[in-house]
Amino acid sequence: MVAAVAFDGVSKRFRVYRQRHHSLKEAFIRRRRGVYDEFWVLRGISFQVESGTTLGVIGPNGSGKSTMLKLIARILHPNAGRITVGGRVSALLELGTGFHPDYTGRENIYLNGALLGLRRDVIRARLDEIIDFAAIRPFIDNAVKTYSSGMTMRLGFAIAVNVDPEILLIDEVLAVGDAEFAQKCYARISQFRAEGKTIILVSHDLDAIRKFSDRAILIDQGDIRADGSPDEVTNRYLNDVRRRQEHPEELADLKTTARWGTHEAEITRIEMLGTDGRPRYAFDTGDPLEVVVSYRCRRPVNDPVFGISISRADGVYCYAANTRANGIRIPRVADAGTVTCSLPQLNLLEGSYFLSAAITDYERGTTFDHWDRRVEFTVRQKQYYAGGVVYMDDHWQVDGTTPVHSPR
Ligand SMILES: Nc1ncnc2c1ncn2[C@@H]1O[C@H](COP(=O)(O)OP(=O)(O)OP(=O)(O)O)[C@@H](O)[C@H]1O
Ligand SMILES: [Mg+2]
Structure with missing residues (x-):
């Protein structure tokens, strides 16, 4: 197997400075003395993503999914272990990552392209395609800080898929997009899969994970808890969540309410x-x-x-x-x-x-x-009912031919 991405014993730690300062002066002194808690988001994880396949990544809020993508994109560096990336990476990370809020949409396209190592004339040649894909032409010369979250996401996705990546990282794109754009994103993801690109898809939408991944991993509390077929791994996740609800004492204090x-x-x-x-x-x-x-x-x-x-x-x-x-x-x-x-x-x-x-x-x-x-x-869903968020009790009628009723 040719690995497009390989993690070998990778750990990532964050330092969280204690917040209970009584005065600014004290805060300053404490900070200098380095009173902080160390907090391991990822603890020695290893996995490989085979070139040309799609890996789905799931896990509870705060489990380190976005951190993992940032490590691959080299926005963060690991504290231990090795990360090997074989190919040009383009990433759609958490909303707004990689955008300069005061620059216009157009300027941000150039900025992002430059960060990905594309020459200016190459970016210019793709500009129209990117703007059309994002469908935000009337706003392209406004500052990105004036964009809605959906518009920011559209621009991010349009750039990420139009810069000819070999490895595409996608973090939770669809949460803020409207249905039409989500459709367009998934069509594009399918096209990428067909072209044999490597994709890592982070999502809470388990339906999308099952539909688009060849393999999935579940991360929780710093470790890979499951690695296997998307069906197995998503089921395992749903089971874990249920078990934690039934045994609240097992609930990690990570849970933020x-x-x-x-x-x-x-x-x-x-x-x-x-x-x-x-x-x-x-x-x-x-x-x-x-x-x-x-x-x-x-x-x-x-x-x-x-x-x-x-x-x-x-x-x-x-x-x-x-x-x-x-x-x-x-x-x-x-x-x-x-x-x-x-x-x-x-x-x-x-x-x-x-x-x-x-x-x-x-x-x-x-x-x-x-x-x-x-x-x-x-x-x-016990059987396949529908995709999306809500079940609408749909009924169908087919005219002009006699359909055969087939069980789901
Ligand atoms: N720069 C940072 N400094 C300190 N802590 C951080 C930093 N970035 C992330 N964390 C912490 O690391 C943990 C993992 O964060 P991460 O964003 O990777 O989670 P996630 O799995 O993507 O969660 P979600 O499902 O909510 O998107 C969280 O507890 C978060 O607060
Ligand atoms: Mg995240």
Whole structure:
């Protein structure tokens, strides 16, 4: 096998300086003395990507996927081990990496091309193709800082695929793009695969990983936890997530949840319950469920609104609902209680998701408590229903010939 990329015992460490400084002076002294925690993102990992194949990389937030791509792109350097890269790399990394915000889109194309070692006349010859692929011509002479995230991503992708790379790195491109552009990106990725280029694709979209990778790896807590067929590895990941929910003591402290609000009324617990009334964190598409939000008040609160929202692990905002939008007015709450939201059908497609809950005032100007991404859960599809984020209960009719019903 000819390896396009090889990691041999690669480790990467970050230093996190302690934050609890009481004064600026103290912060300065501490920093000089180097009071920091060392934190290993990758611990001696080894793998190879065969030339001409696509490797899918999955893993929880903060597991080191983006770090791995940055190491391959030589934006970061390893603290130990060896990385061998055999071919010209072009990378679409996290949003905005590689762009200078004050320069225009056009200037950034030249800048990026130069960084990839392309001559100016070569870039000029490709300019139109890049601008057309990104479909942002009216904005190409505006500063990149004025672009929306979707526009920035379009430009990044258009550059990455139009500079003739041998190895293409893609980090989570589709989270911010619209459906049409996502389609275009995937068509281009398929074309690259057909041309025998090597691709490393990082995504939380497990459907895309299965569809586009020849092989996948799962990274978690610094190690490669699974390496094999995309089906095996994505299933392993979904299982891991479920197990961690059932055994929260195993949850790594890496899990970042944010919480804010005045806490006059506060959320004490958020649970997802299956039809048997027991907590459940792994569902199949179409399953019924209940979300129970328990609260406690420090003082009586008038007119509160209870809400929940769901986002996918890659940040795609999927759903939000609240009592007020449901036509319910709660005149007053005091002490403690629960609010239940019933969902007769969880119409999300396969993936890893987060549930958030919040209590606000009626005008939604004051947040009493917002507990962001408190609960992680997974959805599986028993059989192939559809691709994307939501299941729409589609029905088909074919005219002009007699179709044969075939089981899925
Ligand atoms: N420059 C840095 N300095 C300090 N810590 C960092 C730096 N870059 C990343 N980290 C930390 O390293 C860990 C891995 O980050 P990384 O971005 O590689 O994760 P990821 O797997 O891409 O996550 P996500 O799914 O959220 O994109 C995180 O805990 C992150 O906070
Ligand atoms: Mg990342």
